[in-house]
Amino acid sequence: MTDMPPPALLLEHSPQCLLLVDSGDQRIVHANPATEAMLNYPPGGLQGRLITDIETGLNELFFWEEVAAGEYRPLYSVRSEYLRRDGTILPVERSVRPIHHEERVYLLIASHDISSVLMQEQLCARSAALLSTTLEATVDGLLVTALDGHIEHFNHRFAELWSLSPKLLEGNDQGIRAAIVAQLQNRSEFEHWWRHLLEHPEQEVTHIVRLRDGRVIELASRPQKMNDKPIGRVTSFHDITRIKQHEADLLDARDQAQAANQAKSEFLSHMSHELRTPLNAILGFAHLLRDDASEGNREMIGHILSAGQHLLGLINEVLDLASIEAGRLQIKPEPVDLAVIIQECLMLVRPLASARQITLTPPQLATGQYWASADPKRLKQMLINLLSNAIKYNRPEGSVGLTLVPADTSFWRITVSDTGVGLSREELAQLFQPFSRVGEHQHDIEGSGIGLAFTRKLALLMHGQIGVDSTPGRGSRFWIDLPASAPATPRASQGNSEASAAAQSAKVLYIEDDELSQRVLQSVFAKRRPQFCLLVAGTLGDGLLLLEQAQPDLLLLDLHLPDGQGLPLLQAVRATNAGRTVPIIALSGDADPAQAAAALESGFAGYLTKPLQIDIALQHIDDMLAALRVAGRGEA
Numbered sequence: 001m002t003d004m005p006p007p008a009l010l011l012e013h014s015p016q017c018l019l020l021v022d023s024g025d026q027r028i029v030h031a032n033p034a035t036e037a038m039l040n041y042p043p044g045g046l047q048g049r050l051i052t053d054i055e056t057g058l059n060e061l062f063f064w065e066e067v068a069a070g071e072y073r074p075l076y077s078v079r080s081e082y083l084r085r086d087g088t089i090l091p092v093e094r095s096v097r098p099i100h101h102e103e104r105v106y107l108l109i110a111s112h113d114i115s116s117v118l119m120q121e122q123l124c125a126r127s128a129a130l131l132s133t134t135l136e137a138t139v140d141g142l143l144v145t146a147l148d149g150h151i152e153h154f155n156h157r158f159a160e161l162w163s164l165s166p167k168l169l170e171g172n173d174q175g176i177r178a179a180i181v182a183q184l185q186n187r188s189e190f191e192h193w194w195r196h197l198l199e200h201p202e203q204e205v206t207h208i209v210r211l212r213d214g215r216v217i218e219l220a221s222r223p224q225k226m227n228d229k230p231i232g233r234v235t236s237f238h239d240i241t242r243i244k245q246h247e248a249d250l251l252d253a254r255d256q257a258q259a260a261n262q263a264k265s266e267f268l269s270h271m272s273h274e275l276r277t278p279l280n281a282i283l284g285f286a287h288l289l290r291d292d293a294s295e296g297n298r299e300m301i302g303h304i305l306s307a308g309q310h311l312l313g314l315i316n317e318v319l320d321l322a323s324i325e326a327g328r329l330q331i332k333p334e335p336v337d338l339a340v341i342i343q344e345c346l347m348l349v350r351p352l353a354s355a356r357q358i359t360l361t362p363p364q365l366a367t368g369q370y371w372a373s374a375d376p377k378r379l380k381q382m383l384i385n386l387l388s389n390a391i392k393y394n395r396p397e398g399s400v401g402l403t404l405v406p407a408d409t410s411f412w413r414i415t416v417s418d419t420g421v422g423l424s425r426e427e428l429a430q431l432f433q434p435f436s437r438v439g440e441h442q443h444d445i446e447g448s449g450i451g452l453a454f455t456r457k458l459a460l461l462m463h464g465q466i467g468v469d470s471t472p473g474r475g476s477r478f479w480i481d482l483p484a485s486a487p488a489t490p491r492a493s494q495g496n497s498e499a500s501a502a503a504q505s506a507k508v509l510y511i512e513d514d515e516l517s518q519r520v521l522q523s524v525f526a527k528r529r530p531q532f533c534l535l536v537a538g539t540l541g542d543g544l545l546l547l548e549q550a551q552p553d554l555l556l557l558d559l560h561l562p563d564g565q566g567l568p569l570l571q572a573v574r575a576t577n578a579g580r581t582v583p584i585i586a587l588s589g590d591a592d593p594a595q596a597a598a599a600l601e602s603g604f605a606g607y608l609t610k611p612l613q614i615d616i617a618l619q620h621i622d623d624m625l626a627a628l629r630v631a632g633r634g635e636a
Helices: 033-038 058-068 115-137 156-161 173-181 187-199 241-292 295-325 338-355 376-392 425-430 451-461 515-528 540-550 568-574 593-602 614-635
Strands: 017-022 028-031 075-083 089-101 104-113 141-146 151-154 205-210 216-226 229-239 334-337 359-361 371-374 399-408 411-418 465-471 475-483 506-511 532-537 554-558 584-588 606-609
Touching: 017 033, 033 104, 058 075, 089 115, 141 156, 156 229, 173 187, 187 205, 216 241, 241 295, 241 515, 334 338, 334 376, 338 359, 338 376, 338 399, 338 411, 371 376, 371 475, 376 399, 376 411, 376 451, 376 475, 451 465, 451 475, 506 515, 506 540, 515 532, 515 614, 532 540, 540 554, 540 568, 554 568, 554 614, 568 584, 584 593, 584 614, 593 606, 606 614
Parallel strands: 359 399, 506 532, 506 554, 554 584, 584 606
Antiparallel strands: 017 028, 017 104, 075 089, 089 104, 141 151, 141 229, 205 216, 216 229, 334 371, 399 411, 411 475, 465 475
């Protein structure tokens, strides 16, 4: 210690890394313990060494050459590298200050390890490079602004999206913003949005702008934060022109589909009316003729009625299937007792089985134990179709069986089996296709080929399933799975014998343009309700005149007239003095339940479909007139 020059005594206990170098021979006079530890030298291990042994950089060599030439300039915070004892390089930041003592010059070097600093700088540089690459790689334009709207950064895609020239990009913010605004269809809306961003730096906001060239750009702006405080904004610009065009195409396709569906619905309604109206005359006159016919003629008229009913069934199947395809067929599921439904269906097909010498094997089912969720009317259609097919496609003196078992905990399975010729795998693949009648042996069996397709669609609408197992030469098994249901709630009886009794006399106005339909109802009234006075008009205009003149008790109104169609006919009647309160029963060839429900909801007192079932139609008219008489006595 006593050999050290006085300046060295100042270094010994300093926490800084300090070296004292003699400027004359450039040897280290003293290194304090902090420096020795930093460079991995033992105590005193650096003393006497040339400073150039540890300072290896080119700039450091030039510096010490200047010192040898007598130049002693100070250095402040200069980055350098030290060679450690183990041969590794240590980055440091050093400062050099000359010290004059007893006509000698010493250089005091203060340094500190900057390894961690350099590592952080490298990490920051890598992050910045990654961020820059990411910004440039994105398909969206990106704009970074300060809180006051000053543009701080943007990527290449932003400039490309807005067609900004290099010269403009070197200009000020106002020029760039003006170039953007000039391309917009609605400038004021964008300016309002931009002001909102500046006034609400915390908010995340989106906006869509349309450009004058037809493009559509989506803007999404969110705050740029530091320590949870906004310091600026990052706004993305996404070209959604194709998306918007696709959306427009989808909307156009939807509108076209809706228009096509509406046209299909109107076509179904029209065809239903046009097909059923002639059948109304055929079946109506056949019913009237059969009552007065001789025994021989009665059989022939029976054939007319049978053929007419068969034709009506085919029309119903075609229209019902088309209604499902058009989305117009309404299913009304309710709790149904499957035992009751099965018994009714077996009773209906028993004459067909007897005529073909087919044995029916009914299940032994107690009522009130097998409840399912289904539309009872449609379920009967489904079962009758399966039973009829099992009878028609059976072998002579064959048999048809029906079973009801649980499919699982939540479904009932109804199975109809037959002893027919069965179906091959290829025939099974076509079985549920509309208008498909598989099997060469079936060409002589009547049918449209759409019953199974319709049955399958009904099962799906009821949230059920239909399937088939078949073995050629041994027969087939068709099954329907229906969701189980809780029992139906009993309904209180609301019978009214007086209201349901036939009225003694009444005046009925019938507005119908089809002459045969007019003659059918005139003949029915003349024969079975002679106490009724039936007035007939062929157009709405003539009917309204008769309505005012005759003041009828009941109006039967066809919904397809030459001078009016559909539900607006009701409004035309109600607009007259005599038509304000008269009950109106709609008649139509459209058997769609939705159409009937709409008619009743709009104010019609009833809805009858063509061809009229004479007994049902008369009972409906009788009940309506009887109810009017009861209501009239109540008012009196």
